[in-house]
Amino acid sequence: MVREREPLQQQQQQVSYTVEQLVAVNPYNPDILTDLENYVNEQISSQTYSLDANLCLLRLYQLQFEPQRMSIQIVARILIKALMAMPAPDFSLCLFLIPEQVQMEEQFKTLIVLSHYLETARFHQFWEEAAKNRHILEVVPGFEAAIQAYAIHVLSLTYQKVPRPVLAEAINTEGLSLDKFLEYQVANSGWVLEKGNGRSLLIALPRNEFNHPELRKNTADGIPLEHVTRIFGVLV
Amino acid sequence: MVSSYEYDDGSYDSRHPSSAASQPGGDHGYDPNFVPDSVKTFVGHLYRHIREKNVYEINQMYEGSFQLLSERMFRETPWPSVEAVAQYVDKDHVFCLLYRELWFRHVYARLSPTGRQRVESWDNYCSLFGVVLHGVVNMQLPNQWLWDMVDEFVYQFQSQCQYRAKLKSKTEEELQLLKQYDQAWNVYGVLNYLQALVEKSMIIQILEREKEGLEQFTATDGYDYEGGSNVLKMLGYYSMIGLLRVHCLLGDYHTGLKCLAPIDINEQGVYTIVIGSQISTIYHYGFANLMLRRYVEAIREFNKILLSILKYKQFHQKSPQYDQILKKNEQMYAMLAICVSLCPQTKLIDENVGAQLKEKYNDKMVKMQRFDDEAYAIYDELFSYACPKFITASAPVLEEPLTNYNQDAYRLQLKLFLYEVKQQQLLASVRSFLKLYSKITVAKLSTYMEVDEATLRTILMTYKHKMHAVNSDGKIINNSDVDFYIIDDVVHVIETKTPKRYGDYFLSQILKFEEMITELDKIKLD
Numbered sequence: 001m002v003r004e005r006e007p008l009q010q011q012q013q014q015v016s017y018t019v020e021q022l023v024a025v026n027p028y029n030p031d032i033l034t035d036l037e038n039y040v041n042e043q044i045s046s047q048t049y050s051l052d053a054n055l056c057l058l059r060l061y062q063l064q065f066e067p068q069r070m071s072i073q074i075v076a077r078i079l080i081k082a083l084m085a086m087p088a089p090d091f092s093l094c095l096f097l098i099p100e101q102v103q104m105e106e107q108f109k110t111l112i113v114l115s116h117y118l119e120t121a122r123f124h125q126f127w128e129e130a131a132k133n134r135h136i137l138e139v140v141p142g143f144e145a146a147i148q149a150y151a152i153h154v155l156s157l158t159y160q161k162v163p164r165p166v167l168a169e170a171i172n173t174e175g176l177s178l179d180k181f182l183e184y185q186v187a188n189s190g191w192v193l194e195k196g197n198g199r200s201l202l203i204a205l206p207r208n209e210f211n212h213p214e215l216r217k218n219t220a221d222g223i224p225l226e227h228v229t230r231i232f233g234v235l236v
Numbered sequence: 237m238v239s240s241y242e243y244d245d246g247s248y249d250s251r252h253p254s255s256a257a258s259q260p261g262g263d264h265g266y267d268p269n270f271v272p273d274s275v276k277t278f279v280g281h282l283y284r285h286i287r288e289k290n291v292y293e294i295n296q297m298y299e300g301s302f303q304l305l306s307e308r309m310f311r312e313t314p315w316p317s318v319e320a321v322a323q324y325v326d327k328d329h330v331f332c333l334l335y336r337e338l339w340f341r342h343v344y345a346r347l348s349p350t351g352r353q354r355v356e357s358w359d360n361y362c363s364l365f366g367v368v369l370h371g372v373v374n375m376q377l378p379n380q381w382l383w384d385m386v387d388e389f390v391y392q393f394q395s396q397c398q399y400r401a402k403l404k405s406k407t408e409e410e411l412q413l414l415k416q417y418d419q420a421w422n423v424y425g426v427l428n429y430l431q432a433l434v435e436k437s438m439i440i441q442i443l444e445r446e447k448e449g450l451e452q453f454t455a456t457d458g459y460d461y462e463g464g465s466n467v468l469k470m471l472g473y474y475s476m477i478g479l480l481r482v483h484c485l486l487g488d489y490h491t492g493l494k495c496l497a498p499i500d501i502n503e504q505g506v507y508t509i510v511i512g513s514q515i516s517t518i519y520h521y522g523f524a525n526l527m528l529r530r531y532v533e534a535i536r537e538f539n540k541i542l543l544s545i546l547k548y549k550q551f552h553q554k555s556p557q558y559d560q561i562l563k564k565n566e567q568m569y570a571m572l573a574i575c576v577s578l579c580p581q582t583k584l585i586d587e588n589v590g591a592q593l594k595e596k597y598n599d600k601m602v603k604m605q606r607f608d609d610e611a612y613a614i615y616d617e618l619f620s621y622a623c624p625k626f627i628t629a630s631a632p633v634l635e636e637p638l639t640n641y642n643q644d645a646y647r648l649q650l651k652l653f654l655y656e657v658k659q660q661q662l663l664a665s666v667r668s669f670l671k672l673y674s675k676i677t678v679a680k681l682s683t684y685m686e687v688d689e690a691t692l693r694t695i696l697m698t699y700k701h702k703m704h705a706v707n708s709d710g711k712i713i714n715n716s717d718v719d720f721y722i723i724d725d726v727v728h729v730i731e732t733k734t735p736k737r738y739g740d741y742f743l744s745q746i747l748k749f750e751e752m753i754t755e756l757d758k759i760k761l762d
Contacts, residue, residue, distance in 0.1 A: 027491075028427040051490065059488055063423050063630050088706040089528055092652065096487035096527070100648045119659050121697035124690075157700040157712075161723045166693060202724055210704065210714060211721045213730045227743055234750045 084146035268317035397627035401642035423629035437472025489524035531579035570622035
């Protein structure tokens, strides 16, 4: 399952050709630091994402570590973007590069807690905590939608049919707006609404090899050709 | 001339008058200018073989004679200075650089390098790589030596980072040297040399072209049979592995794996020819995958290499790298124990490797399943034992108060790893319950787990999330041994059983049988 990462990346390449190239050609040059910082802001305004460029910037910060040179604001933005890239482990990848004393910064502590809730699928706590820290998160457009997409990803790994309240909690949407959301998914993404055991509504999520393991290709049956070639000599 | 590169500073020996004077203190009558006959012969022959491009003989001397002489004559002192031996090799510039590379490597391995020697070794690498990058080198050197060069370069960098991060115990003179030569072993310099070797060698393009059948590289083990030089090409190739290692030391696993990407580790590539290169590649590749939560990938590669070490280690007993091989072997078992504890894909492990793993770590692995304080202590212990020697690569702050920060990088990686372990703490117990059922309600399972239903649902989702890795293409890869899906409030469990693979079994039996018949045919009965 690739989620919507692909189209996003294609977009990025168009927008970012030059900075991406800088990173590819000249990754170990402290002079590109400012370009990379600007590029983080560009990723935010254009709703694109480049892990490579952001890691490159964190690495440059790390290598010429002067705390005053490191922009807390930029690092926070990188971390928020990394949260939005879940289920990929980008957030950890960033933390590996941020010195421990910097991680003590209040904003970062909050983001680390948010990441922890997402990593352990505690969506209820996540949305509560996110609401308290709206001032940090609202800088980055698309944040809520990205986390919802991650929640739906985890749900569809886990459930063939998910009870409506579980879905509601995971994507932090209720009542009328949830009805609308469901209507949209039924029309566009192949979701099916069903009656549960008398109580609440069930939502059948699209089949995939993770929630329908029987769809997984059984690779164990075949023998690779190169193994067979070993006995060619014998067969002749 | 070893190379057609002419050094414009005139003769070599005028450049480094200081090195002879800076031997480690208290050397027992070491005279850097005294060249024993055996060394004269050694350098003379080595020089001749290099000129004649006799890779086989070079390798014999490099792997055999150099070790032997080091063992017999230079156990506690450095080799004779390059100035003293230069006259026996026509003062050949490139040969002198190669000799000095060996000279410093010997000092690093057997003695302890002084602050000045560290700087001089860096200078020597700069000159050597400078010649390779900008001169026209026409040598053909053994892969083993070229690998050792890159490996040693990264090792000395790592060693320097540890050295300059321990500032408390430095003498005034050592601090002065660090200040004066702040560019020596600078992290950008190191990374840029490796990167330049990769680019200038065009190795990535060579590997690409090889895939299309337009070029031979793997088939000739990287050597050039048409009179060209293999030096730049192989240094570039090994630099990709060097970059993986440096990035791992910095905690940048994603970029490290990207640097290695041109090498397809599923193929029998050139990296497998030199055992040290193969081990370094897989050790760092596996470690990076472990940190990226790609457990199955890590298990698969650790298993492969541990099996091959198990099979072939007796062939390396005499190798100077033997101790290093054994050490990495043990470290990789520790990492395998970690991977399998987090993601029990034991069916991926060969039975011989599995037996070793059990023998070494069975008790610890049982405890790691419990996720109490003792379990954390074991994760901590194994990680600390098996992880690379992380570095803080930024320039040292040479102002008072001087501090030691050589442990900082390691502590951060350890902390984040244990954080990950903590996030997975309930997965082992939910897994053990799931194994017992083919169907169980959320309510019932939550009573067994002693949590409420909502919490159980989060645990089940965490299980799914943590047991699915994202590979380098952004694809989701299932890593779970026990899998399930939920319909409403019933959990349906599937234990993935791989059916026994008879095909491979039959293939190997056919081969064995054929061998036996050939053996029997050979026997002539009177």
